[in-house]
Amino acid sequence: MRRVRITHLLNDFSVGGVTKNLELFQSSCFTIKYESEVVEVDPEWSIAPKFNTDIIFVHFPPSWRSLAFLYSLRGRNPASEIVWMEHSYNREWETLNVPVKSRFRAMLRCAVALFDEVICVSKAQANWLGEVTKSDESRFHVVSPWSYIEGLDDVCLPHFSADKALTIGAYGRFSKTKGFAELIEAVKLTDTSANIRLNIGGYGEQEQNFRKLAHGCRNIEFYGKVDSLSDFLGRCDVIAVPSYFESFGLVAAEAKMAGRPIMVAPVGGLPEQVEDCGIIVDCTDQPSLVSALNNLRQLPLQKMAYLARQKAMIFEEKRHSDWLGFLSQVAGRLCLSDSGIMGNRSRRPLPINMSAGQ
Numbered sequence: 105m106r107r108v109r110i111t112h113l114l115n116d117f118s119v120g121g122v123t124k125n126l127e128l129f130q131s132s133c134f135t136i137k138y139e140s141e142v143v144e145v146d147p148e149w150s151i152a153p154k155f156n157t158d159i160i161f162v163h164f165p166p167s168w169r170s171l172a173f174l175y176s177l178r179g180r181n182p183a184s185e186i187v188w189m190e191h192s193y194n195r196e197w198e199t200l201n202v203p204v205k206s207r208f209r210a211m212l213r214c215a216v217a218l219f220d221e222v223i224c225v226s227k228a229q230a231n232w233l234g235e236v237t238k239s240d241e242s243r244f245h246v247v248s249p250w251s252y253i254e255g256l257d258d259v260c261l262p263h264f265s266a267d268k269a270l271t272i273g274a275y276g277r278f279s280k281t282k283g284f285a286e287l288i289e290a291v292k293l294t295d296t297s298a299n300i301r302l303n304i305g306g307y308g309e310q311e312q313n314f315r316k317l318a319h320g321c322r323n324i325e326f327y328g329k330v331d332s333l334s335d336f337l338g339r340c341d342v343i344a345v346p347s348y349f350e351s352f353g354l355v356a357a358e359a360k361m362a363g364r365p366i367m368v369a370p371v372g373g374l375p376e377q378v379e380d381c382g383i384i385v386d387c388t389d390q391p392s393l394v395s396a397l398n399n400l401r402q403l404p405l406q407k408m409a410y411l412a413r414q415k416a417m418i419f420e421e422k423r424h425s426d427w428l429g430f431l432s433q434v435a436g437r438l439c440l441s442d443s444g445i446m447g448n449r450s451r452r453p454l455p456i457n458m459s460a461g462q
Contacts, residue, residue: 108138113144114142128423150176159431163189185434185437194350195372209237226372247430249352252420284314284346292321298400298401300397304325305326345366346387350374366382
C-alpha cells in the first residue's frame with residue numbers, strides 16, 4: 105500500500121499562519137502514511153491544473169472570480185477528494201465587510217457544492233458557514249490551525265503581586281480591525297490603583313494613529329516589530345486580543361502556550377480558547393473594557409497562567425489527532441493500491457448553474 109498523496113493549493117505564500125500550519129504535514133507521524141506538496145496557484149485561472157494526487161486541500165477563500173477555477177479543479181480531478189480549508193471568512197467579517205449578504209452567501213453555496221468536505225478553524229466558523237450555505241452539517245469539520253512555536257513553552261510563567269505593575273500585552277498587525285485603539289483608550293481610563301501597563305507589539309498602517317492616541321501616557325509603550333515572540337510574551341503578564349473579527353485567533357493560542365492568561369473579544373473562535381484561562385470582554389464597549397482592566401487583579405491569574413500552558417499542550421496533541429483522524433477517514437474512502445485509486449466512488453454532482461446570484 106503506497107502513501108496517500110496530498111496537494112495543498114495556496115494563492116499566497118506570504119500568509120504566515122497558513123504556511124506555518126502546513127509544516128505539520130512534514131512531521132514523522134504524518135509522513136509515514138502521507139506525502140504532501142504545496143503548489144501556488146492563481147484562483148482567477150479559468151482552467152485548473154490536473155494533479156496526480158489523492159487529496160486536494162484548497163487554502164484560499166472562494167470568490168465569484170475563483171468559481172471557474174474551482175469548477176475546473178473538480179472536473180479535471182474527478183478521482184481526488186477535494187477539501188476546502190477555510191481560514192478567513194466568519195460571521196463578524198461578513199458583518200463588517202459584505203454590504204450585500206445575499207450575493208455573498210449565494211457564492212458560498214456555489215463554492216461549498218464543489219467540495220467533498222469543508223474544514224473550519226473553529227466551531228463558531230463552522231456553525232456560521234453551515235447556517236449561511238444551508239449545507240449538511242456532517243460535511244463541516246473543525247481542526248484548529250495552531251502550530252507549535254519553538255520556545256514558547258519555555259517562557260517563565262508570570263508572577264503576580266500587588267506591588268508590581270500588571271502588564272497587558274497586545275500584538276499583531278497595526279490595523280483598525282485589531283481593536284488596539286479601543287484598548288489604548290481604555291488603559292488611559294484605568295484607575296491609578298489598578299497599576300496597569302500596556303505593551304503593544306507590531307507595526308502597520310495605523311502605527312502613527314496609535315502612537316498619537318497613547319501620547320503622554322507613561323503606562324503605555326510600543327515594543328516595535330515582534331521578532332522574538334518569546335521575548336515579547338515574557339515581558340507581559342496578560343495578553344489582550346480585542347479584535348473586531350478572528351476566525352480562530354492564533355495570538356490567543358500563542359499566549360496560552362507561553363502561560364499567559366488571555367482577555368479576548370467575543371468574536372469568532374476566540375471565546376472557544378478561553379476555557380478557564382482568561383475572560384471574554386466586549387472590547388467595543390468602553391465602560392466594560394475599562395472595568396475588566398480595573399478588576400483583573402481580582403481574578404486567579406496565577407492559576408490561569410498555569411492552566412493556560414497545560415491547555416495549550418493538550419490543544420497541540422488534539423490538533424495532531426484531529427488531522428490524523430480526518431485524513432484516515434478520507435483515505436478509507438479512497439481505496440488505494442500501488443497504481444492509484446481503485447473502484448468508483450460516489451461523487452457529489454457538479455452544480456449546473458454557476459451564475460446564480462451574480
